[in-house]
Amino acid sequence: MSINFHEVKKKREEFWNSSLVYKAIHDRLVKQGYHLIGTIGAVKRCHWTKEAVVRKRFCYKCLWYGIESHRCIQMTPVAAWCWNRCLHCWRIQPEDVGMHWDDTRPPVIDDPEVLVEESIRVHREIMAGYKGNPSADQLMVEEALKPKHAxxxxxxxxxLYPRLSELIEEYHKRGLTTFLVTHGTRPDVLKSLVKEPSQLYISIESWDKESYEYFNRPLVPRAWELFQETLELIPSFKSPTVFRFTIVKGYNDNEKALESFSRFVEKAQPTYIEVKAYMFLGGSRGRLEHSNMPSHDDIRNVGRILSEKTGYKLLSESIPSRIVLLSRIDKPIRHGKGCPDGVEHPEKYAPAFSKEYEELTD
Structure with missing residues (x-):
């Protein structure tokens, strides 16, 4: 397929200028550092991509799974659409711009090859900006121009992107691994994936239907029940699976929540559990408080409790990201060459500069 990027750009500009609502969303996305790809997809440079080339510090995906942080594309096929309006999410939501749009149904279906090619091109353009930077490792900058992960x-x-399986396949055809993160409200899509991602994440914050309705604020009926269906699907995946429990201090760090989380694990038997702190970022700052962001000691404690409840081994941590890893296998499956002994020695690859959550100031 020959892609006319001039036409892609023209179509994208026409779409985002087609209404005052879309223009407001577009301007907010650009202000927040997103680069639009296709029509409604996006790429954004990760904090750890910069840290890798400038300070040789790496993200937890590098520590545990071998993903080279500087060669990782952070992307989405649907920048402003979801079936939930979670309180902790940094996604742009209608209340953030004082306008309404149907954020449950993407109005455009981009071609997967366009999204993949543009995401690679944009990542290269971002990383090329570090050429000549005296603080950047120029060998790593050159490596970053050849991404290996999405x-x-x-x-x-x-x-919500109906051609997701094709998107994954396009990345894999180019030699890139893929990690897919979802809230699990579309078990039908997960069930129909012809091509599995290299690793599947289910993001979890709530522990029962009442807490889900309050915190995740679903926009569709039966969202909690659909999430339960997703839990039943997890054992059928051949790729490694992860339950990422995002801990919001004062909300889901209590005994009732953690007991339910352990039952989810028992039911689905994911390969790993990641316990991660909520980040006080983006639109969530208007819905939650800074005090809702746990310390790393808080995360360690939750990790220890979940380890005891589930029998999963507490294997590693990344203090700067406020995250710990639990696993039902002795050693994580690695998808790349990064941080070879990062599980055993995270301090070597992700030293903590302070007790602050550094992403907040990036």
Whole structure:
């Protein structure tokens, strides 16, 4: 397929200028550092991509799974669409711009090859900006121009993109691994994936239907029940699976929540559990408080409790990201060459500069 990027750009500009609502969303996305790809997809440079080339510090995906942080594309096929309006999410939501749009149904279906090619091109353009930077490792900058991984997450719900299987396949055809992150409200899409991602993440914050309705604020009926269906699907995946429990201090760090989380694990038997702190970022700052962001000690404690409840081994941590890893296998499956002994020695690759959550100031 020959892609006319001039036409892609023209179509994108026409779409985002087609209404005052879309223009407001577009301007907010650009202000927040997103680069639009296709029509409604996006790429954003990750904090750890910069840290890798400038300070040789790496993200937890490098520590545990071998993903080279500087060669990782952070992307989404649907920048502003999701079936939830979670309180902790940094996704742009109607209340953030004082306007309404149907954020449950993406109005455009981009070609997967366009999204993949543009995401690679944009990542290269971003990383090329570090050429000549005296603080950057120029060998790593050159490596970054040849990305090896795509994190299909960033913002929005990727399962709302109907050509997701093709998107994953296009990345794999180019030699890139893929991590897919979802809230699991579309078990039908997960069930129909012809091509699995290299690793599948289910993001979890709530522990029962009442808490889900309050915190995740679903926009569709039966969202909690659909999430339960997703839990039943997890054992059928051949790729490694992860339950990422995002801990919001004062909300889901209590005994009742953690007991339910352990039952989810028992039911689905994911390969790993990641316990991660909520980040006080983006639109969530208007819905939650800075005090809702746990310390790393808080995360360690939750990790220890979940380890005891589930029998999963507490294997590693990344203090700067406020995250710990639990696993039902002795050693994580690695998808790349990064941080070879990062599980055992995270301090070597991700030293903590302070007790602050550094992404907040990036």
């Amino acid at each position: 994190a299909i997450s960033l913002t929005g719900e990727p399962l």
